[in-house]
Amino acid sequence: MQHILQSTLMIKSAAEISGYLKHGDYAVAVRRTLDLCLDSGIDALIERAIKWSRTYHEFEKASAQKKFPINFIEEAESILQEVSKTDTGRGQQNLNLISADKISKKYRNGSFSLKPIDLEISTGHVLGVVGENGNGKTTLLRCLAGQLGLNNGVIKYHLLGKPDAYAIKNHIAFIPQRIPKWYGMLKDNLHFSAAIAGINGDKNNLMVNFMLERLNLSSFAHLTWDQISSGYRTRFEIARILLQKPRLLILDEPLANLDINAQQTILTDLIFMAKGAHNPMGIILSSQQLHEVEKVADEVIFIKHGKCLYKSNDSEGKITSNAVEFETKAQRESIISLFGEENIELQFNGGFYTIVSSALSSQQIIAKMIGAGIELTYLRDITYSTKRLF
């Protein structure tokens, strides 16, 4: 039964990628094809996908006039057909990785303390940690990564039994906001990281090439750390970490150094890979980019002054008011007069207006403003967003 389900899943994924190709969304198609081939676990297919991806990236770099090779689409369809025949699907989800039970931390030097927090994370699960600067996000992540000792509480590593600290750090990958410098050629570092994770020989080459293609880093592989931008450094670090196949990936402000396109791409790629069959893993990430995080995270927690004030999963069904954030040149008075003072609460933070209403739904608020001809330059429904907590 499972075999049929997995096979069906592969066929469905292949069909989805065919759709991307059909509509000219090649970049997404290439990334998804690579993922699908990796999940298939067949080296020859991965090799083909890498080669095909290189063709695409060469085309992408070339001038706009240059056309794809004639067999570009045919090769893609052929790969997808091959993948469809395999019976490996998405990774095993909801395998409990760690549970933190009332963990707290107080630094010896300094007044800051992280108040007791409970959380759980499983494979394929993405947990977003948000909060203002200096409120304990990094402390929480470092505690979970085994980098800081706890004052109280317990962290259980369900897949490790009774692990020592070295085993925990082998099990969990932590990418700090400031990534330590790499020495030597970038590609050597990737080969080394794969090798110390037990990926040897030709497989080592294959996986390094795969990761370079997957994160579109092939053209930078022969450079050194000082020769690439901070955004690419983050991507190389992610590539290195993914080669080591951690079960839990913890990222502290991974989006800080990325451009707006890369932010979205990296996040969705990470999430997709976390749910893959190759190495299903859990992800915890902290970020100031609330909307990006909320878009991909299965659960979001908000930390203020070291205390967890909000958990998105706990608050489901508890929201009593709706909120819409918008930007307009219209006068405050005209907005209030549109809704009536008793129906809404209108706030202005100097840039955006926020309407909070218990009587009206978000859709009703938006429809009313558009209907009244109020010119909106930015609009977002933040009813379920942690933005309301800032």
Add this chain to the structure above:
Amino acid sequence: MSKRPMLPSLLQKIDDKLLRNKPGVWAARTHLVLYFTMAFALILSALCYFVFFDAKQYSHVGAWNTFVVMIAMVGFVFWMIFLLRFNVFKRFGHWSAADGLRDFGLYFISIGAMVAVCFVPSAVETLRANQQFGNEEIVNDINELNINACRLEYNMLPLVWEPDTCRVVDTLPVVVYSDSGVQYESVDGEETTDVAMPMPVNKINTIDTAGLRNKLNNADSVIKLNDSTYVFYECPTYMFVGAYNSDKYSKVKVMNSADIYNSVLKNYQKPDRAALLKRMLELRNKYGVDDRNYYGNYYDNNQETSYEARIKQKYDFGRISNGVNNVVQKKYEWTENWPIYLRIFYYATLLITLLVFIFRHTKAKTFFLSVLTAVLLTILTGLIMVLSYGQKDISLLSFIIVYYAVFLILAVSVFKTNVRTAVQGIGLNLFLFMTPFIPLVIVSLYLEIQQRNLFNNPEMDRSYYDSHLYYLTAEIAGSVILFILLQPLFKKLYRKWFAAPEE
């Protein structure tokens, strides 16, 4: 895979294979170190081979050694900074059951190669000296020089042997100095004489049995007058050229003055002076080297009129002796001193290897704090010893053992704690660093205590005093203990300490 300059393609392939299959071995870069040190050693050997073409000259190997040590240090720094940047342990990678030993072995080989290259000039110098001068050749030349000088200057030489009559007694009188002059006392304390002239009458010297043995060994000729009286004869000096240990490894021996007297002077025959002088000139050209002394050769300047001085000056034996000494010293440098060289090599390599191993397994901050701690403890111990009285050596050794015990406790406490502290790291680093030397310290302490006991009690058994064997055993034991504990204890301690959370 990065292309390294000056690396042959085969080694490049090996490097690539190691990177992808044996990252621990690759990260030590031993294959690169061996290649570059061997290449450097070959170039250096060739250079030294041509530079050290004249073995009779004074050795400049000290300067060469300094130069090579500097190069080796640059190589070491390069290895540390540019090559040892990848670390399986610090990246929390998979490691095998014996990787601590493997890493230590690889560091030892790499550092050993860099240390060994420092001995190349000295080794090439010895090789060149042995190529230029055979063991027997140099002894024959020394004998020829001395014999020819005697034959050429027969008329100048003294031929009478100096007698020395001695009476052997069981116990020599003890000399006591007092205001009234020198007094001789027998062993039981009775005063025997109180005279200004210390020598016995009729020029008969008094010696004890030890003196007798000594004189029998050294005298050129002896006549035994009765059971207690001997006449020792000393031959005049006919050896003008010679060098310490020159015939130690030769089948032919250097002829002493008595041998020369018996073979040439006793039944003197007039030589062919022209042929001998020609040969002397040849030998002078073969060995003659100017003195290093700024003021020139002693015999060139002095005004001595003794036959020895005149002969040495006439045949330039000062310069010839310089050359002979230089050749002999170079020829047997390694044969004579290899145990010292071996120890220098081993301990230099071991010390640096320990430092590198510790550096690779600890935090950089903790490493430098450990060095600082060691320096501060040395200063503190020195101060305590300066300000205290008593047995300095025993105190020092006792201090070292106490420190070791403290470091051991700190290191083992790593197993019990869940948080990484710098103090434990320092303890662990110094515990590892001291371990191979602790047997040596304990043996030294034992021998010092025994010596003190012996001083207080002369009747004690002295059989323990084969200290060389004790020290050698301790040296070997230290290395064996390190070898045994490295993986099961030290590596585990480092794994636990390094991975533990901060605070």
